[in-house]
Amino acid sequence: MNDLKIRCTPEPTLRRLPLYLGFLKGISDRGRNISCTQIANEFGFDPTQVRKDIAQTGIVGTARIGYDTKDLILQIETFLGWNKKHEAFLAGAGNLGTALLKYNLFKDEYGLDIVAVFENDKAKQGTxxxxxxxxPVDKITDLARRMHVPIGVIxxxxxxAQSVADRMIEGGIIGIWNFCPVALKVPEGIIVENARxxxxxxxxxxxxxxxxNA
Amino acid sequence: MNDLKIRCTPEPTLRRLPLYLGFLKGISDRGRNISCTQIANEFGFDPTQVRKDIAQTGIVGTARIGYDTKDLILQIETFLGWNKKHEAFLAGAGNLGTALLKYNLFKDEYGLDIVAVFENDKAKQGTxxxxxxxxPVDKITDLARRMHVPIGVIxxxxxxAQSVADRMIEGGIIGIWNFCPVALKVPEGIIVENARxxxxxxxxxxxxxxxxNA
Known part of the structure; x- marks a missing residue:
């Protein structure tokens, strides 16, 4: 049922759910219940919109009581796939790539697990x-195919960027998180999210x- | 004239200009001219929109010839303030903060110069x-005031996040780059950009x- 639901989830909802999650995790006393109105007030949103967003995750609240905060956190995380591990290839071992890799910024909280790194610069290859x-970047396609990695980070x-995206897609990668200021051209069915x-x-x-200067 | 113009620049234009810049910098032969239509084709945009965006920077193209690529790069960078140095305070010496600081990700290309870092965790203070x-975070206000730092990175x-933003604004910081998934409440006239x-x-x-899972 969740799968059917997320398929129809509007992108604005996907963009708002992490906001709610951040707020919920910041609540010191998680034993309390929380209402859509309380969440809406925090962000200046319409409570009805918040209720619709949360309903997409499949959780059912209680009238005049709201949701159990801990349950709601878990439900949103599950819905976004953040409590699953997603293996990813990273292309680029420059400053940004190294930071993403070294600090594993998105592993613990969001489940993004960078399992291999690729680079055109021969001086960095082998380090x-x-x-x-x-x-080397020309290994991406074969390795992605062998390891069944779903995500590529550029x-x-x-x-x-475009040639790396092509190699990733050829290897079966279906989701690209693009940190480059370029518009990637990809076949239908491939997900591109620009970090920008x-x-x-x-x-x-x-x-x-x-x-x-005014 | 530029100052007056940027004041009226629509945010979508500010979001598209870095895309054009990335594309222009990727052109190997920068001696050539470039037209709005060529840029538009790259991104699947309307050429008229690209022409309007670029006109905001103050550069004037030549009919049927377009712009000198090098001039256009410089003009967009100047317009965005990226060839100026912007001093910034960073709040947070966790994984993301350390990555931003250590790799100086945005200094060379975008002029963001992080000059000091603040942290609540006493174990990290002094390192x-x-x-x-x-x-310590409680030094932000005084130091920002003394150093006339315009930008705070959260x-x-x-x-x-909110209490740090309050301290920054009290110290005279007018632009906040927020990496936290929270909606900051700030007085009118303060710029908040969410990195999200x-x-x-x-x-x-x-x-x-x-x-x-489909």
């Missing part, structure tokens, strides 16, 4: 980062640049 | 990360979870 050997210079950190920073510095 | 001493556990990495990952794993 180790966080216990993982840096491999943190490589923009000019190499540089875009986020552009909005901040662009507005700030204006304020400071 | 050094990437040559910077980790300071990569601290969600429950501490976890949200981006949620969309990816949520969709993938569905595909794999």
């Amino acid at each position: 180790h980062i966080a216990g993982r050997k840096v491999l 943190a490589i210079p923009p000019e190499a 950190l540089s875009t986020s920073l552009a909005v901040l510095t662009g507005k700030l640049h204006n304020l400071l | 050094h990360i990437a040559g910077r001493k980790v300071l 990569a601290i556990p969600p429950e501490a 990495l976890s949200t981006s990952l949620a969309v990816l794993t949520g969709k993938l979870h569905n595909l794999l």
Whole structure:
């Protein structure tokens, strides 16, 4: 039932659920119940929208009582697949790639497990980062196929991003988390999610640049 | 003139300009000219929209020739403030904070210069990360005021995010780059840009979870 439901889950709901999760995890006394209205007030959202978002996860609340906070956390995590491990290949052992790998930023909380790293720079190939050997990019396709890895993370210079995505998809990778400021062209059925950190920073510095020079 | 223009720049334009920049930087032969139509084709955008976005930066193209690629890169970078240095305070010396600090991910390309780091965890206070001493969070306000730092980066556990934002704003910080999955409440005139990495990952794993279980 969840599978059918998430298939129909609107992307805005997928974007809001992690916000609710962050808020719920920040509640010190998790023994208490929580209502949609309380969550909505925290974010300035409409309670009805919050109720609809949460209903997508399959949990049922009690009228005038709300949800058990611990149950709701678990339900959202399960719905997002964050309590499962997702194996991923990382392309790019530059600053960002190394940071993602070394600090395992997304492993504990979100289940993203980077199992291998690939790099075009020959000087880096054969070295180790966080216990993982840096491999040549042309090994991606074969290894992805053999290891049945579903996710590829792209943190490589923009000019190499498309060819790396092609190699990943050829190896059976179906979800790409793209940190490059390029628009990847992929076949239908392949998921691309753009992290767009540089875009986020552009909005901040662009507005700030204006304020400071106004 | 630029200042007046950026003040009116729509946020979608600020989000698209870094995409164009990534594409332009990936062009191997930068001696060539580039047209709005070529850029639009790369991203599947409307050429008229690309022309309007680029016009916001103040550069003037030549009919049927387009823009000099090098000039256009410089103009967009200047417009976004990326060739200026922006000093920033970082709150949070956990995995993400350490990665941001140690790898200086955004310094060279985007001019974000993290000059000090603050942390609630007493065990980390007094230690050094990437040559910077980790300071207690309650020093943020005084130091921000003395150093005239305009940007605060928040990569601290969600429950501490709001109080850290309050301290930053009290110290005169006017732009906050928020990596926490919480909705910060700030006075009018303060810029908050949410990096939302976890949200981006949620969309990816949520969709993938569905595909794999369908």
